[in-house]
Every structure is written in C-alpha cells, then in structure tokens.
Amino acid sequence: MCGIVGYVGRRSAVDVVLDGLRRLEYRGYDSAGIALVSADGRIEVDKRAGKLANLEAALAEHPLPESTCGIGHTRWATHGVPSDRNAHPHRSADGRISLIHNGIIENFGQLRAELEANGVEFLSDTDTEVAAHLLGREYAVDGDLTEAMTRVCARLEGAFTLLAVAADDPDTVVGARRNSPLVVGLGDGEYFLGSDVAAFISYTTEAIELGQDQIVTIDREGVAVRGFDGQASEGKPFSVDWDIAAAEKGGYDTFMAKEIHEQPQAVADTLRGRIDEAGQIVLDEVRMSDQDFRDIDKVFIVACGTSYHAGLVTKYAIEHWTRIPCEVELASEFRYRDPVLDRSTLVVAISQSGETMDTLMAVRHAKDQKARVLSISNTVGSTIPRESDAVLYTRAGIEVAVASTKAFLTQLAACYLVGLHLAQVRGIKYADEVSAILDELVAAPGKIAKVIENLDPVREMARESAGSDRVLFIGRHVGYPVALEGALKLKELAYLHAEGFAAGELKHGPISLIEAGTPVIAIVPSPRGRSLLHDKIISNIQEVKARGAKVIAVCEEGDKITAAHADLVIETPASPTLLAPLLTAVPLQEFAAELATALGRDIDQPRNLAKSVTVE
Ligand code: M6R
Numbered sequence: 080m081c082g083i084v085g086y087v088g089r090r091s092a093v094d095v096v097l098d099g100l101r102r103l104e105y106r107g108y109d110s111a112g113i114a115l116v117s118a119d120g121r122i123e124v125d126k127r128a129g130k131l132a133n134l135e136a137a138l139a140e141h142p143l144p145e146s147t148c149g150i151g152h153t154r155w156a157t158h159g160v161p162s163d164r165n166a167h168p169h170r171s172a173d174g175r176i177s178l179i180h181n182g183i184i185e186n187f188g189q190l191r192a193e194l195e196a197n198g199v200e201f202l203s204d205t206d207t208e209v210a211a212h213l214l215g216r217e218y219a220v221d222g223d224l225t226e227a228m229t230r231v232c233a234r235l236e237g238a239f240t241l242l243a244v245a246a247d248d249p250d251t252v253v254g255a256r257r258n259s260p261l262v263v264g265l266g267d268g269e270y271f272l273g274s275d276v277a278a279f280i281s282y283t284t285e286a287i288e289l290g291q292d293q294i295v296t297i298d299r300e301g302v303a304v305r306g307f308d309g310q311a312s313e314g315k316p317f318s319v320d321w322d323i324a325a326a327e328k329g330g331y332d333t334f335m336a337k338e339i340h341e342q343p344q345a346v347a348d349t350l351r352g353r354i355d356e357a358g359q360i361v362l363d364e365v366r367m368s369d370q371d372f373r374d375i376d377k378v379f380i381v382a383c384g385t386s387y388h389a390g391l392v393t394k395y396a397i398e399h400w401t402r403i404p405c406e407v408e409l410a411s412e413f414r415y416r417d418p419v420l421d422r423s424t425l426v427v428a429i430s431q432s433g434e435t436m437d438t439l440m441a442v443r444h445a446k447d448q449k450a451r452v453l454s455i456s457n458t459v460g461s462t463i464p465r466e467s468d469a470v471l472y473t474r475a476g477i478e479v480a481v482a483s484t485k486a487f488l489t490q491l492a493a494c495y496l497v498g499l500h501l502a503q504v505r506g507i508k509y510a511d512e513v514s515a516i517l518d519e520l521v522a523a524p525g526k527i528a529k530v531i532e533n534l535d536p537v538r539e540m541a542r543e544s545a546g547s548d549r550v551l552f553i554g555r556h557v558g559y560p561v562a563l564e565g566a567l568k569l570k571e572l573a574y575l576h577a578e579g580f581a582a583g584e585l586k587h588g589p590i591s592l593i594e595a596g597t598p599v600i601a602i603v604p605s606p607r608g609r610s611l612l613h614d615k616i617i618s619n620i621q622e623v624k625a626r627g628a629k630v631i632a633v634c635e636e637g638d639k640i641t642a643a644h645a646d647l648v649i650e651t652p653a654s655p656t657l658l659a660p661l662l663t664a665v666p667l668q669e670f671a672a673e674l675a676t677a678l679g680r681d682i683d684q685p686r687n688l689a690k691s692v693t694v695e
C-alpha cells in the first residue's frame with residue numbers, strides 16, 4: 080500500500096519520480112505528491128488529492144524548479160481522509176526536511192502528543208507527520224540525515240518504509256524499512272529507491288533487496304546500507320528478469336485485459352523446467368530436500384483474497400494426491416487462534432506480492448512455532464519469500480491490475496507442483512493418476528488459450544447482467560473456490576453484490592436471495608468420472624431455476640445435460656476435475672471485467688483498493 084520512489088542522479092528528478100509513480104500507482108491512488116531538492120538548498124513540494132493525473136496536471140501548469148534529487152509518493156489512506164493536506168510528502172516544522180511513508184506508525188498518538196507539548200504544530204491528520212517532525216529535530220542536532228534517520232527509527236513502532244530528503248543536502252535520499260517494502264535500483268552514476276522494482280524498471284534491471292530494519296543512503300557516489308543499530312550492512316543484489324514492455328499495456332485497453340491474455344504463457348513459464356523428462360517434479364530451487372517433504376505430516380495454507388482461493392483449490396489436490404491433512408486459513412485470522420503447529424507441519428504461504436502484511440505475520444507466527452514455511456510468490460526479493468524457509472516463485476511477470484488474474488492461475492500451477500511433488504517423494508497410492516495429471520498440467524496452457532479465444536459470449540452475458548443488483552456464484556468441490564473467486568472479482572471491479580456459495584449450502588439459507596432474473600453462475604464439474612458431483616450440481620441448478628434464477632453454467636464442452644438445464648452455457652475444454660480451476664476461473668475474470676466496464680468502473684484501479692496490502 081502506497082508507492083514510494085526516490086532518485087539521485089543526472090536526470091530530471093521530476094521525470095524519473097513521476098515515471099516511477101505511474102508504475103507504482105497500483106499500490107495506492109487516492110493522492111500523490113513529490114518533493115524535489117534544488118541545488119541552491121530549497122525543497123519544493125507539490126501534492127494533490129486524487130489520482131496521479133491531478134498532480135501531473137498541477138505540475139504541468141506550475142512546474143517545479145530543475146532538480147536531480149527527489150522523492151514521490153502515491154497514497155492509500157490509513158490515517159486521515161484523502162486530501163491535499165494529508166497527501167505525502169510531509170515537512171518538518173522548519174521546512175528543511177521532506178518525508179514520505181508507507182505503513183502505519185503505531186505509536187504516533189503518543190509521539191504526536193509529545194511533539195505538540197513541545198510546541199510543534201501539525202498540518203495533517205496522518206501518522207506520518209510525526210516522523211517528519213522527529214526527523215527535522217534530529218537532523219538539527221548534527222546535520223547528518225542518515226544518523227538522524229537512525230535515531231528516529233529507534234523511536235518508531237509499527238510498519239514503515241520512510242524516505243527523506245534535506246534541503247541542505249541536495250544529492251542525498253535516505254530510506255528506512257521495517258515490515259514494509261523498499262528496494263534499491265543501481266544505475267550508472269544514478270540510484271533509485273522504490274516500493275518495488277517497477278519504480279525504476281525504465282532505467283535499470285539491477286537491484287538490491289534490503290533486509291528488515293535497514294537504513295539505506297543513496298547519493299551520486301553510490302549506496303550505503305546499515306542496520307537500525309547503526310552497524311554497516313549489505314543488501315542482496317539481484318537482477319530483474321522482466322523489462323519495461325511487461326509494465327506497459329501493450330495495445331490492450333486495460334492491464335487486466337492484457338494480464339488475462341498473458342495467462343497461457345504465465346502458466347507455461349511457471350511449469351517450465353520443473354518437470355523432468357522422466358515425469359518427476361524437480362523443485363531443487365525451493366531449498367527443501369525430499370526427506371524434508373517426507374517428514375511432513377500436516378499442511379497449512381495461509382493467504383488472503385485471491386491467493387486464499389488458490390489455497391482452497393490446493394487443499395483438494397494435496398489431500399487427494401498425498402493423503403496428508405491440509406487446512407487452509409485466511410492469513411489475517413491464522414495467528415490469532417493459536418493453530419496447532421510443530422516441526423513436521425508445512426505452512427504454505429501464498430502471496431503474489433510477497434508483501435501482504437497479514438500473510439507475513441502468519442509466516443512469522445508459523446516460524447515462531449517451529450513449523451517449516453514454504454512460500455509461493457510472484458515477487459523476487461519481497462519480504463515473505465525472504466523470511467520463508469523455502470520459496471517457489473510463480474513466473475507470471477509483473478501484475479499491474481489490482482484484480483488478480485494471471486497471478487491466480489500461476490499460483491494454482493505452482494501449488495499443483497508442490498502437491499504432486501509431495502505425492503511423488505512420499506510414494507502414494509495414486510501413482511498412475513499423478514503421472515496422468517502431470518501430462519494434463521503440461522497441456523493446460525493450450526487449453527487456457529482456447530478458453531481465452533472464446534470469450535465473446537461471456538462478454539455478451541456480462542453486458543446483459545449489468546442491470547442486476549446481485550450475481551451469485553455456485554460450485555462444488557474445486558468449483559466452490561472458483562465460485563468464491565468469481566464473486567470476489569465481480570465485487571472488487573463492479574462494486575456489485577456478488578457472493579460465492581458451495582452449491583449444496585444454498586438450501587440452508589442463501590437461496591432466499593434468488594428473485595426472478597437473478598443471475599446465478601454455476602461452475603459445473605466434468606460429467607465424466609465424478610458424475611455424482613455433476614448430478615448434484617444439476618439438482619442445485621434446478622433448485623435455483625425453480626425460483627426464477629437465470630443460470631449461466633460454466634461446464635465442460637459437450638456437456639449436454641448441463642446445456643439442457645442452464646439458460647446459457649460457457650464451455651471449457653475437458654480437464655481432470657482437480658485441474659479444472661485453471662480453465663473455469665478465466666471466463667469469470669472476463670465476466671467481471673466486462674460487466675464492470677459496462678458500469679463505467681475503473682478496471683485497473685477499483686475504488687478503495689490497492690494492489691499490495693502492507694498493513695494489517
Ligand atoms: O499479494 P497477495 O497475493 O498476498 O495479495 C492478496 C490479496 O490482497 C489479493 O489477492 C486481492 O484479493 C486481489 N486484489 C484480488 O483480485
């Protein structure tokens with residue numbers, strides 16, 4: 080939450096910082112601001128409520144003086160409404176320091192009272208402003224911004240990334256991070272700071288990952304890292320393996336449309352090199368030996384939102400393939416209920432961003448309880464993989480749209496790999512089935528591409544449903560998490576009441592929501608094999624139809640039974656039941672995007688949301 084950019088170099092800082100903010104806007108978009116340090120020792124600030132475009136328009140009308148050093152911020156409000164005065168940067172009382180912040184300073188109330196008692200006048204309702212005033216006071220002591228930041232961090236509690244500039248030091252940006260992301264970009268005589276690498280991907284792919292409780296100083300000479308204890312330290316260098324094109328819309332109207340279309344490739348990339356010619360899953364990179372996998376007697380999956388839905392699907396797969404008990408829990412609930420964990424528990428943390436605070440806290444709790452943590456993440460260098468015992472990266476490439484699409488499908492692919500690997504190293508009873516599933520998994524990208532080629536009818540159904548005041552989604556088995564995911568997509572994009580239900584639960588209450596014409600999207604399992612499941616959902620379709628629902632069924636191609644009962648059908652290629660979510664989720668993504676477009680919503684940046692949720 081909140082995008083942060085810092086720059087020192089030879090270029091125009093306003094251009095670099097605005098470019099970075101454009102690429103980070105998905106992290107928060109209720110206000111934006113910039114502070115530039117001029118060579119003659121002044122800090123110029125402009126900040127505006129609303130999207131970054133408001134700030135850009137203001138700067139076009141009233142340009143700031145030339146500068147090669149600056150910081151910028153795009154905000155997701157926590158303390159104080161989105162407004163010009165609450166937008167970052169915030170200044171110290173003497174105006175000589177400007178500071179931006181991502182996170183929550185939990186002891187801000189106490190610090191604010193102390194500063195006010197000393198005569199400091201506050202200009203905003205934010206928690207951030209206390210850090211600006213504290214930094215101003217500490218900087219006045221010795222004129223060393225890094226030392227001042229070190230002393231300030233010792234007083235702050237909570238989660239924070241801070242970046243600051245000082246008027247007297249026109250070539251330096253100092254950053255600090257605790258429980259909140261910050262990476263360094265390494266250019267030639269120029270250095271960057273960003274909440275993630277997207278901030279500087281136009282300029283360099285070489286980066287440094289910072290650790291917990293570290294302070295970084297960039298100037299024209301280079302980068303210096305130290306701990307909050309003042310001791311010199313080092314970050315971990317890495318190269319970004321995607322380029323600027325990945326962060327552009329590439330001819331699509333929205334990032335979400337582009338990312339939906341990238342799914343076959345993203346899934347293929349996630350599988351690439353991880354299944355050998357003998358059909359064995361090779362997960363050498365995860366830093367867990369086969370014996371480690373054999374020692375596991377219980378799996379817990381923790382995640383939030385869409386990633387949680389990937390976890391729910393995985394539970395069905397892991398329990399079936401391995402016979403190891405698997406629980407799935409919302410990360411935000413996990414540590415508060417004292418789950419039973421020990422050395423033989425594997426906790427799988429799924430997070431696209433690798434920064435979600437709820438998931439990070441669940442990971443830390445699991446590690447405290449001595450459980451082994453394997454994270455599945457899309458973001459190299461992010462906090463959750465760094466703090467996990469093992470990591471399996473999805474290879475979706477940067478996902479910019481707030482609504483997750485390709486991240487979800489690649490998480491499923493990675494989770495299937497983990498489940499199948501567990502099954503292979505433990506030697507299980509369904510060995511033939513596991514080997515057949517692997518063939519199907521490899522074939523999945525082609526089938527996903529086929530689903531994407533045939534989305535026109537989905538778009539038409541979405542437009543027809545745009546007048547409805549609610550849409551319900553029902554499913555059984557792995558179709559149930561897909562129903563939850565379809566409803567989440569529609570809620571976040573269209574701001575419409577949408578709910579996913581286990582189809583069998585409808586009769587226990589939710590069926591009273593059905594009125595004449597209520598769209599009900601049913602995720603129908605294959606009629607082959609598990610026909611009992613198919614029969615049951617056909618009954619559920621009949622129950623809602625009898626009460627006036629308009630049923631749109633997502634079913635396997637050639638499923639004549641479903642076609643005979645549903646009002647409309649969306650066909651997907653045949654697939655084993657456990658892998659079907661790779662296909663059935665896709666039309667629901669498109670349905671949500673199209674319906675939201677029909678309602679005039681902002682597809683890539685839905686209201687009130689942010690891509691990376693770094694507060695609890
Ligand atoms: O980065 P993460 O995977 O940890 O994010 C978890 C959720 O915040 C995320 O999946 C969210 O639910 C999506 N916006 C849904 O489309």
